[in-house]
Amino acid sequence: MAQINKQTGTYNPFLIADKLNIEVHWKNIYPRPFGETFYYGEQPIIMLSNSIKDSTERYFVLAHELGHVIEHQGLSATTHQIVDSTIKLKMRQTSLQSNCLLIFM
Template sequence: MTSTKELNKLVFNIGKRYNTFDPFIWAEKLNLDIYWKNIGPKPLAKTNYMFRAPFLVLAKSIKYSNQRYFVLAHEIGHVLEHEGLSAYYVSNDVHKRKTEREADAFAMSVVTNLYIEENGHLPETYQDLRYKYGSPDIGD
């Protein structure tokens, strides 16, 4: 498992490399194709692989909502942290919960830094992140 310190360093380094914490720009720079499809209600996205190359399927229902930022950042977390684990992920519920928590932590770091980038300061409350980027309820 990636420690919080390592995860935050990874997110910061990617943000520095691309000069932004916007996950849509990251996806473009990482050559991740995004397909908006009628899926859901849950999950709202899925990382798939074709010939070892990842592509992302996101729910069309969030395409114009703020939630798309957190959801995309979450899927990018899977691509960067969990490459090649999709078969094991499906067959093992404990591992699935662990990788979901890790992807959520990655996404939370991304949207927190995006908030700072756009506003010049940390959010005052967790609700500020939820409103701006569709971050999930704690415990979801």
Template sequence: MTAIKELNKLVFAIGKRYSTFDPFIWADKLNVQIYWKEVADKPLAETLYYGDTPIVMMSNIIRYSNQRYFVLAHELCHVIEQDGLTAYYSSNVRLKDKSENGADEFAMAVVTNLFIEEHDHLPSTYQDLRYNYGLPFLGN
């Protein structure tokens, strides 16, 4: 099975388990602490660990923006899929790039399913997801 199919199966299984695709509810159910902080423009969020406890630090810049959904879903992927890789991940650029791309794909699957949950249909365009959940701009 392809990596994308596996990723979609994982997202669907978590959504089914928690009866929603809302990443804020997932974070609560997974006991992931979210802290809003005044931080630099980039990154918009970062996952840290206090012992074994994951903590997501999110920028106040997006606190009231729809972008918070995509960003949190991205960080939850790091918690769910890449738990325990923090030290290796930060020292290996290739793994970091692959990990970041995978987290973006995971977040895209989460917010696509959240859109369906909230609107009872697939999004018509990428713009629908971008407007509702702050997906990154894929321009020139």
């Protein structure tokens, strides 16, 4: 966290996301999760639930999602790749980094 603070000059996750050019959008996500990270190509996009918009919990949820982005550097929860007409489905449980399943279809 000290390295992120040194790089961005803040501990505020909203300012960190802005300085790292990570889009944050508010959506109606019910009942959970309160946050989710998606990727558009290599660009992470974080969705936060409108239900926490006026709560201090928004800081914790965004910090958690930023942790996924920073730790996984471009890996989304589920990544689809097409290589030589073979579809590889990589399913990664990003909260449990040690669990990874690769399925060839």
